[in-house]
Amino acid sequence: MTESRLEPEKRVESQLLQEMKRATPARIGVSRTGTRPLTQTMLELRLDHAQAVDSVYGEVSPGTLAEMGFFSVDTCFGNKEQYLKRPDLGRRLHPEAEKRLLERCKREPQVQIVVSDGLSAASIEANIRDVYPALLDSLRLQGFEWGTTFFVRGGRVGCMDPIGDLLKPECLVLLIGERPGLVTAESMSAYLCYRPRTGRTDSDRLVLSNIHRGGTSPMEAGAHIGTRVRLMLEQKASGVGLDR
Incomplete structure (x- = not known):
C-alpha cells in the first residue's frame, strides 16, 4: 500500500518516522521478518560491530605518526587486554616515557x-x-605558543595529569579516540x-566529543x-570552573 492510500493517522506516523530517520544515524524503524531483522540490516550491524572491535584493537600506523611529526611514548598499559581490564594503567606513564618527555x-x-x-x-x-593543523592555525591566529606535540600509546584521559606534573603546561589539549559505537x-x-x-x-576538564565526518x-x-x-x-580555569 502506498503512503497516499494510508489512513491519515498512519500517514502522519510514517512521515514522523521518516523525519526521525533523517535526523539521526541511529537504527530506528528498521524492517524485520517475524521477530528477526532483515538479512541486510543484520549484516550491516555485524559489519559495524566488527569495525568497532578492529578500532579498539588496532594501532595508529608508524607512517601516520611520522607524517605528523609525533614521537611516541607508552603508558603502563602493557597490552590491549590489560588496557581494557585495567583503565588505571592507561592513566600512568611508563618510566621510560617520563624520561623521554623530559628529554x-x-x-x-x-x-x-x-x-x-x-x-x-x-x-x-x-x-x-x-583537526591538528586547524588547531595550530587557531592557536597561531590568537598569538598562543605550544610545546612539543607527542603521541601516547594506550592512553586514558587521566594521563593528562602526570604529563602536567612533568611538563607543567598552562593548558593541555588531549586529542583521544572515543569508545567506538x-x-x-x-x-x-x-x-x-x-x-x-x-x-x-573529570570536573576540572572540558570536553568536545563526537569529532568525525558525520559529527563535528x-x-x-x-x-x-x-x-x-x-x-x-x-x-x-577549566571544566565546571569555566564561565562559558
Missing part, C-alpha cells in the same frame, strides 16, 4: 598538545590530519584542562578547541 619536550609551554589512540586508533587515522568507529574527543596536575578530576567536522573542531583554549587562559 624531548619544551617545559612550561603555554599550550601542550597530546594525541592518544585511546579506545579508537581509527579515529586518529581518520581525523588527525585535519555502532554508528561510527572513527569518533575522537578533545579534553582540555587548565594547569593539569595529579589530583585533578575535524577542521571545525580544531578551530573551536582554539577558542576554548583562549577562554581557559583568560579565566585561568
Whole structure:
C-alpha cells in the first residue's frame, strides 16, 4: 500500500518516522521478518560491530605518526587486554616515557598538545590530519605558543595529569579516540584542562566529543578547541570552573 492510500493517522506516523530517520544515524524503524531483522540490516550491524572491535584493537600506523611529526611514548598499559581490564594503567606513564618527555619536550609551554589512540586508533587515522593543523592555525591566529606535540600509546584521559606534573603546561589539549559505537568507529574527543596536575578530576576538564565526518567536522573542531583554549587562559580555569 502506498503512503497516499494510508489512513491519515498512519500517514502522519510514517512521515514522523521518516523525519526521525533523517535526523539521526541511529537504527530506528528498521524492517524485520517475524521477530528477526532483515538479512541486510543484520549484516550491516555485524559489519559495524566488527569495525568497532578492529578500532579498539588496532594501532595508529608508524607512517601516520611520522607524517605528523609525533614521537611516541607508552603508558603502563602493557597490552590491549590489560588496557581494557585495567583503565588505571592507561592513566600512568611508563618510566621510560617520563624520561623521554623530559628529554624531548619544551617545559612550561603555554599550550601542550597530546594525541592518544585511546579506545579508537581509527579515529586518529581518520581525523588527525585535519583537526591538528586547524588547531595550530587557531592557536597561531590568537598569538598562543605550544610545546612539543607527542603521541601516547594506550592512553586514558587521566594521563593528562602526570604529563602536567612533568611538563607543567598552562593548558593541555588531549586529542583521544572515543569508545567506538555502532554508528561510527572513527569518533575522537578533545579534553582540555587548565594547569593539569595529579589530583585533578573529570570536573576540572572540558570536553568536545563526537569529532568525525558525520559529527563535528575535524577542521571545525580544531578551530573551536582554539577558542576554548583562549577562554581557559583568560579565566585561568577549566571544566565546571569555566564561565562559558
